[in-house]
Amino acid sequence: MSQPLDRLRRQMSAENVDAAFVSDLLNVGWLTGFTGSSGFVIVTGDQALFLTDSRYTIQANEEVSGFEVRWYQRPKTFEQFAGECLADLGISKIAFEPSISYATWQSWGSKIGGVEWTDSPDLFKPLRMIKTPEEIALIRDACGIADACCEYLHGRMQAGRSEFDIQLDLEFFLRRQGADIAFDPIVVSGPNSAKPHGQAGDRTLQEGDFVTLDLGARKAGYNSDITRTFVVGQPSERHREVYDQVLKAQLAAIEALQPGTAAKDVDQLSRSILAEKDLDKYFGHGLGHGLGRAVHDYGGLSSSSTDTIEAGQVWTVEPGVYIEGFGGVRIEDDVLVTDSGPELLTHYTKELLVIG
Ligand code: GLY
Ligand code: MN
Ligand code: MN
Numbered sequence: 001m002s003q004p005l006d007r008l009r010r011q012m013s014a015e016n017v018d019a020a021f022v023s024d025l026l027n028v029g030w031l032t033g034f035t036g037s038s039g040f041v042i043v044t045g046d047q048a049l050f051l052t053d054s055r056y057t058i059q060a061n062e063e064v065s066g067f068e069v070r071w072y073q074r075p076k077t078f079e080q081f082a083g084e085c086l087a088d089l090g091i092s093k094i095a096f097e098p099s100i101s102y103a104t105w106q107s108w109g110s111k112i113g114g115v116e117w118t119d120s121p122d123l124f125k126p127l128r129m130i131k132t133p134e135e136i137a138l139i140r141d142a143c144g145i146a147d148a149c150c151e152y153l154h155g156r157m158q159a160g161r162s163e164f165d166i167q168l169d170l171e172f173f174l175r176r177q178g179a180d181i182a183f184d185p186i187v188v189s190g191p192n193s194a195k196p197h198g199q200a201g202d203r204t205l206q207e208g209d210f211v212t213l214d215l216g217a218r219k220a221g222y223n224s225d226i227t228r229t230f231v232v233g234q235p236s237e238r239h240r241e242v243y244d245q246v247l248k249a250q251l252a253a254i255e256a257l258q259p260g261t262a263a264k265d266v267d268q269l270s271r272s273i274l275a276e277k278d279l280d281k282y283f284g285h286g287l288g289h290g291l292g293r294a295v296h297d298y299g300g301l302s303s304s305s306t307d308t309i310e311a312g313q314v315w316t317v318e319p320g321v322y323i324e325g326f327g328g329v330r331i332e333d334d335v336l337v338t339d340s341g342p343e344l345l346t347h348y349t350k351e352l353l354v355i356g
Contacts, residue, residue, distance in 0.1 A: 005067075011123045019044045020042070033063050042089065047089055050070070051081065054072070098122050128298055132312075138220050150348040152169070153166060163201055166187045170213070189232070193212045194322045194325070206232060208233060211231070215227075225334060227330045229328070238326070242279065245321070246330070253269055253319065254333065262309075263299070266301050287301040289316055301315060317333055
């Protein structure tokens, strides 16, 4: 596959954008490989500038190739510097990313003279949604760490240990693998597990609890995101009924990730399976999201999604049932779409595992 810069230029052409100003660090990183916290890119049909400040001059020269690197330092302001670069390139009209804040838009508009800022469709969405083989390899690595973390934690959980304590084990494990913690992990037990995004507290695991872990590793800029639900002691019939139906919905939704399918239909399928046991009323969030440089990357599997499933996309599939006072079950995997259908990137077991 061609380089990110070539792909961006083709997308700019398709959208009639002559010049683009890239400021979202996830897009900057995707385009240039830069990993610092201050980076901007100006792209035209034949020019490509990488802008940073004096803190990152050495790093930018090490990480960024194929772009002319320019930097500024105080007392010059970013707006003065960006204005000079745009004037040097003879740019009078440039597209900003739809994700910039209103405050940024106002500041650039008022402080960077001589240029018209225009909005454009999100140039990066169609590019970042289709992963290259290199990106897929990195997501696969991050998924392997998440799988290993689940395995490790299964051996560490027991009645009497607190959610906090398990969360600490979780974070240490990810760090020891050389990974970053992709997002605040969720460790919830018993009634707390009915909160889809509950926080770990000092509650200790007790017989009859569902325990849900939702965690992810980030390595080399790419994320994983996995959820597994366990039970403390022997599961009751109700535990099994709820768990099995969530699993059935998840397996069917994964199988439905075929190129050409509407994302909203995959979401609907999972709901119709939960409805077989009157559990759909307990499933309030979307079925999943794109995964990549962001945990919640471009794309959604939800009733309002206009996305279409395509080969090269990576999705989470994470149906859940949350019953207040009883507990909740969510099962989440990361799935690559290939020309021949879905391929799981997370592999940790989905049997209902018992914590002793
Ligand atoms: N960890 C948040 C999510 O699964 O989307
Ligand atoms: Mn998750
Ligand atoms: Mn997720």
